[in-house]
Amino acid sequence: xxxxxxxxxxxxxxxxxxxxxxxxxxxxxxxxxxxxxxxxxxxxxxxxxxxxxxxxxxxxxxxxxxxxxxxxxxxxxxxxxxxxxxxxxxxxxxxxxxxxxxxxxxxxxxxxxxxxxxxxxxxxxxxxxxxxxxxxxxxxxxxxxxxxxxxxxxxxxxxxxxxxxxxxxxxxxxxxxxxxxxxxxxxxxxxxxxxxxxxxxxxxxxxxxxxxxxxxxxxxxxxxxxxxxxxxxxxxxxxxxxxxxxxxxxxxxxxxxxxxxxxxxxxxxxxxxxxxxxxxxxxxxxxxxxxxxxxxxxxxxxxxxxxxxxxxxxxxxxxxxxxxxxxxxxxxxxxxxxxxxxxxxxxxxxxxxxxxxxxxxxxxxxxxxxxxxxxxxxxx
Amino acid sequence: xxxxxxxxxxxxxxxxxxxxxxxxxxxxxxxxxxxxxxxxxxxxxxxxxxxxxxxxxxxxxxxxxxxxxxxxxxxxxxxxxxxxxxxxxxxxxxxxxxxxxxxxxxxxxxxxxxxxxxxxxxxxxxxxxxxxxxxxxxxxxxxxxxxxxxxxxxxxxxxxxxxxxxxxxxxxxxxxxxxxxxxxxxxxxxxxxxxxxxxxxxxxxxxxxxxxxxxxxxxxxxxxxxxxxxxxxxxxxx
Numbered sequence: 001x002x003x004x005x006x007x008x009x010x011x012x013x014x015x016x017x018x019x020x021x022x023x024x025x026x027x028x029x030x031x032x033x034x035x036x037x038x039x040x041x042x043x044x045x046x047x048x049x050x051x052x053x054x055x056x057x058x059x060x061x062x063x064x065x066x067x068x069x070x071x072x073x074x075x076x077x078x079x080x081x082x083x084x085x086x087x088x089x090x091x092x093x094x095x096x097x098x099x100x101x102x103x104x105x106x107x108x109x110x111x112x113x114x115x116x117x118x119x120x121x122x123x124x125x126x127x128x129x130x131x132x133x134x135x136x137x138x139x140x141x142x143x144x145x146x147x148x149x150x151x152x153x154x155x156x157x158x159x160x161x162x163x164x165x166x167x168x169x170x171x172x173x174x175x176x177x178x179x180x181x182x183x184x185x186x187x188x189x190x191x192x193x194x195x196x197x198x199x200x201x202x203x204x205x206x207x208x209x210x211x212x213x214x215x216x217x218x219x220x221x222x223x224x225x226x227x228x229x230x231x232x233x234x235x236x237x238x239x240x241x242x243x244x245x246x247x248x249x250x251x252x253x254x255x256x257x258x259x260x261x262x263x264x265x266x267x268x269x270x271x272x273x274x275x276x277x278x279x280x281x282x283x284x285x286x287x288x289x290x291x292x293x294x295x296x297x298x299x300x301x302x303x304x305x306x307x308x309x310x311x312x313x314x315x316x317x318x319x320x321x322x323x324x325x326x327x328x329x330x331x332x333x334x335x336x337x338x339x340x341x342x343x344x345x346x347x348x349x350x351x352x353x354x355x356x357x358x359x360x361x362x363x364x365x366x367x368x369x370x371x372x373x374x375x376x377x378x379x380x
Numbered sequence: 381x382x383x384x385x386x387x388x389x390x391x392x393x394x395x396x397x398x399x400x401x402x403x404x405x406x407x408x409x410x411x412x413x414x415x416x417x418x419x420x421x422x423x424x425x426x427x428x429x430x431x432x433x434x435x436x437x438x439x440x441x442x443x444x445x446x447x448x449x450x451x452x453x454x455x456x457x458x459x460x461x462x463x464x465x466x467x468x469x470x471x472x473x474x475x476x477x478x479x480x481x482x483x484x485x486x487x488x489x490x491x492x493x494x495x496x497x498x499x500x501x502x503x504x505x506x507x508x509x510x511x512x513x514x515x516x517x518x519x520x521x522x523x524x525x526x527x528x529x530x531x532x533x534x535x536x537x538x539x540x541x542x543x544x545x546x547x548x549x550x551x552x553x554x555x556x557x558x559x560x561x562x563x564x565x566x567x568x569x570x571x572x573x574x575x576x577x578x579x580x581x582x583x584x585x586x587x588x589x590x591x592x593x594x595x596x597x598x599x600x601x602x603x604x605x606x607x608x609x610x611x612x613x614x615x616x617x618x
Binding site: 004 | 414417418425426
């Protein structure tokens, strides 16, 4: 027994030794096979061609829709080329303003020139330094604006007066009552001015060159617009506060200075790019197909006797014009063999057309020609 | 750009390193199975040698027995030696025969029974000696795969725990632990397969030798019974 144990141990030792040599680290597999990732791409992505402009340069992405200039609608509430349609408060065009500004400059020189001369005299009096008359004459010119306010104490609105004089003094009251919108604005502008000017009174004597601003104010364009926008803003912001819903887009729309016009989110200002002559390759989605089938099955009355008939199936094709109306008579493409059945399918299309066929917008090229299988088992 | 090594370079995959990386339970299982394998092969070698000797001894004894030599002479030569196999059966039977005749046994039936019993006893003893340790082979043959599997399961459990700890499902992290765990099953099978084959072979050998000895015992019993009849009949007649 001892001998055999020794033999066994020796044998195992030899085998293990051999194993350690020959079964040492197996060569690691080299991963030479690279995995290939596969994407599933719908056919439409490749086949779909969007209408473009033949002469347009190649660009990476086609314009969403061929662009046309939107008509500027007078009471538009949308801004063109936006991500989202949001109502922007109607900004009334400042139409009365040009009239006002056009009127203002004209009468201005008339009452001011005499004032100017007075001013020149005033200035000359305290200053013994003799200056060239040309220079001094020019200096007061720039001062023109503050002057009328400064000098006369009888009226705070020289501008207005100038405006009203060409009209009529007697009309003053009527005008105040009637064109409230424009005049009240003008008043507010004018009222704010004298306050400033009265403060300036004492120190305005020597430095006339530093005030080129008041004449600007006289055009009344910039302040006027602000004044007209403010009430509009307040009016529009009030209902929003009641909603207590904060909509960033609406805020952005309110803040934007862009003029409202036609168009809105539907319009794109991107240039057309090279593309096909028309949109093609689009497909009706499953939902749109179902909707069409639903409509047709609603219009379809299966002739008596054919309800249970299995295997009765007719393929009807018909054309639809761009407005969604049936063009010509539906034709039977694959007859069921049952005349009454075929006729019922054609009638279904016609009835549906009379009721108004609802077709997805923007896919006119797809549903220009429609072929529908009328199969009682599939349609109900 | 530096290239990252694909697999963890620290994990060597040779058999020896796999053994050393294993946990202590798995190591214990592996060592136990290796010991079992050593013992199995020791038994196999021992039995093969023993059976070969036995076969040749049986052949020699049969040759001598059927050579026409007097049974008394044969008994006298064999009685002093330690005998195996048929020799032991022959000696046991002859001893009983001698004892009974020298003391003048009365009943031939009783003598026959006693001789048979003695031969049966000798035969059983011989068979026992032949079959000894074969049971161990059977046990290893059936249990070693399970023991190896146990080691594997424990090893995989611990390696999965380690994976859960490292929070990585990379195959390079998972593989070494599983490989070392599978080594336990491999060793279990390595011990079990020879054990099963050897057990089947040796037990069939034992059965052959046993039937051969039984055949001899029956034959010898017949011879002795004839002798008894021959010796008792003159005595009864006389």
